[in-house]
Amino acid sequence: xxxxxxxxxxxxxxxxxxxxxxxxxxxxxxxxxxxxxxxxxxxxxxxxxxxxxxxxxxxxxxxxxxxxxxxxxxxxxxxxxxxxxxxxxxxxxxxxxxxxxxxxxxxxxxxxxxxxxxxxxxxxxxxxxxxxxxxxxxxxxxxxxxxxxxxxxxxxxxxxxxxxxxxxxxxxxxxxxxxxxxxxxxxxxxxxxxxxxxxxxxxxxxxxxxxxxxxxxxxxxxxxxxxxxxxxxxxxxxxxxxxxxxxxxxxxxxxxxxxxxxxxxxxxxxxxxxxxxxxxxxxxxxxxxxxxxxxxxxxxxxxxxxxxxxxxxxxxxxxxxxxxxxxxxxxxxxxxxxxxxxxxxxxxxxxxxxxxxxxxxxxxxxxxxxxxxxxxxxxxxxxxxxxxxxxx
Numbered sequence: 506x507x508x509x510x511x512x513x514x515x516x517x518x519x520x521x522x523x524x525x526x527x528x529x530x531x532x533x534x535x536x537x538x539x540x541x542x543x544x545x546x547x548x549x550x551x552x553x554x555x556x557x558x559x560x561x562x563x564x565x566x567x568x569x570x571x572x573x574x575x576x577x578x579x580x581x582x583x584x585x586x587x588x589x590x591x592x593x594x595x596x597x598x599x600x601x602x603x604x605x606x607x608x609x610x611x612x613x614x615x616x617x618x619x620x621x622x623x624x625x626x627x628x629x630x631x632x633x634x635x636x637x638x639x640x641x642x643x644x645x646x647x648x649x650x651x652x653x654x655x656x657x658x659x660x661x662x663x664x665x666x667x668x669x670x671x672x673x674x675x676x677x678x679x680x681x682x683x684x685x686x687x688x689x690x691x692x693x694x695x696x697x698x699x700x701x702x703x704x705x706x707x708x709x710x711x712x713x714x715x716x717x718x719x720x721x722x723x724x725x726x727x728x729x730x731x732x733x734x735x736x737x738x739x740x741x742x743x744x745x746x747x748x749x750x751x752x753x754x755x756x757x758x759x760x761x762x763x764x765x766x767x768x769x770x771x772x773x774x775x776x777x778x779x780x781x782x783x784x785x786x787x788x789x790x791x792x793x794x795x796x797x798x799x800x801x802x803x804x805x806x807x808x809x810x811x812x813x814x815x816x817x818x819x820x821x822x823x824x825x826x827x828x829x830x831x832x833x834x835x836x837x838x839x840x841x842x843x844x845x846x847x848x849x850x851x852x853x854x855x856x857x858x859x860x861x862x863x864x865x866x867x868x869x870x871x872x873x874x875x876x877x878x879x880x881x882x883x884x885x886x887x888x889x890x891x892x893x894x895x896x897x
Contacts, residue, residue, distance in 0.1 A: 544674045546588055550579065550648070552666035553784075553818075553855030559587045568643050570668065571856040573816075576635045577668055578645035584652060588672050594644065601637060601644055605655045612637045612646055621654055634893055638754065755892040759806055760789035764890075768803040768838065768870070770794070780884055782820045784853055787886035790817070791869075797880045802831075803838060803870035810865050812890035816858045822882035823851035829883075831871040833859050838868050853886075861890070 550557045555566045570579045581603065582592045590605035599614040611620040617633040618625050628650050629635035637646045649659045652670050660669040759765060765773040772794045774780065780787040791804055808815070821829050829848045834840040844859045861867055873880055 546672045548584055548587055548670040550577070550584070550668045550670075552577065552668075553853060557583065569855060570648070571640070571645065573638070573645075573856070573858060574629075574632055574635045575858075576629065576632075577648045578638065578640075579648045580643050581646040581648070581651050584648060584670060585655070588652070588655060588657065588670075590655060601646060603651060603655070608655055610651065610654060612651075614639055614644070619650070626654075757812065757890040758789065759888040759890065764807045765791070766805040766807065766866075768805060768868075769801040770797055771802060771804040773804075780886065782853060782882075782884055782886070783851070785818075785886070787818070787884065790887055791885040793880075793883055797873050797883070798878070799873060799875060801870060801872055802883050803868065806867045806869070806888065806890075808861055808864055808867060808890050810863050812892055813860065813862050814858055814891035814893075815861045815867060815888065816856055816891060817888035818853060818855045818884075818886040819846055819848055819857060820853045820882070820884040820886060821848035821850055822880060824879065824881040825850040826878035827874075827876045829871055829873070829877060829880075831869065834868040834870065835864050836866050836868070838870055840868060843867075848883075858891075 545560075547560055548557065550570050552572055553569050555569050557564055557566065564583075566580070566583050568580055570577050572578075581601065585592045585603050585605070588605065590603050593602040593604070594600070595602070601612045601614075603610040603612075607622075609622055612628070613619075614637050617628055617636050619628055620626070627633070628637075628647055635647055635650075637644065639645070648668060648670075652659055652672075656672065658671040658673075660671070661667070662669070760773070760775060762773055767773075770793050771791050772779075773789075773791050775789045777786050777788075779792050780790050793802060806815070815833070819831060825848075828850070831846045831848060832842050833844045833846075834842055843861065843864075844857070846854060846857065848854065859867075869885065871883075
């Protein structure tokens with residue numbers, strides 16, 4: 506067969522055409538890649554609600570965020586996973602780990618210090634009582650501390666009790682710390698229901714095992730041996746932190762009339778029917794024994810000066826025609842107000858916490874006036890006394 510030779514004068518236009526095609530492909534696909542890298546992630550949580558959103562899409566948790574020591578605590582997997590972080594748990598040392606890019610975080614149950622990339626960092630400089638806790642078999646971590654150290658912006662709306670977490674695409678750290686990963690272990694919370702993002706196939710993807718789908722494989726790499734971490738100056742060695750005995754908070758359930766005294770219109774009960782609300786049925790609590798109109802809803806609890814905190818949830822039935830103010834007072838019905846709450850009809854304020862150090866009697870009182878109409882139900886759900894009892 507006779508070969509065909511293309512004169513060099515004709516090769517130049519063909520070469521230019523190939524270069525122009527390559528340039529066009531680069532121009533077309535480069536902005537798409539940049540846009541994906543710079544895409545923001547926005548999470549919104551509401552105190553007392555098991556529903557949250559990821560970029561506007563509703564998701565469901567099996568536990569609600571709680572405010573403890575004026576800080577929002579949450580099973581951190583629900584926040585960290587949508588941000589692209591890996592969450593792990595070491596049962597022996599009761600340590601939670603969070604890994605995102607070049608940030609490796611370690612937090613211990615009951616400890617006010619955490620480790621970030623091998624450096625000891627206080628979780629809350631102004632309040633050493635802010636610590637990871639296990640509550641109702643759930644590992645609860647301080648939300649702001651974790652997400653801010655992952656490079657996110659955290660916003661708080663007092664009126665709606667809403668926390669918004671924003672991670673910009675440019676805030677994602679490239680690469681990972683060599684030799685570090687997290688061991689998922691058996692963490693004390695459950696996997697978020699819903700679709701695993703790694704199972705979603707885009708229209709131009711195939712099931713070819715050789716193709717990168719963007720899903721992070723579940724690979725267990727050797728973790729850091731705490732004994733190998735050297736800290737500068739007088740910072741305590743991490744092995745000393747692990748050896749500190751940990752004691753969870755002492756939580757005393759107020760479900761015994763020995764610690765309760767009715768003043769007007771209330772009963773302490775474990776009757777589920779009386780303690781049922783639209784969002785939850787409490788196991789024990791204080792409620793009214795009949796419909797209320799133009800009267801007080803008032804009772805006493807007796808910590809006898811032995812406890813540091815009081816915590817309970819407060820519910821006002823939607824039968825009320827106006828907001829109801831409820832005061833928590835020291836010692837007497839007219840005593841110093843420790844905390845004042847405003848309940849809206851149909852609203853629940855979850856896990857309200859009050860300092861009661863040195864208080865012998867705690868008075869919880871409200872007055873139902875003519876503008877409230879007839880109120881069917883008020884519930885003070887699962888009241889408890891709390892002592893931290895955690896080694897510093």
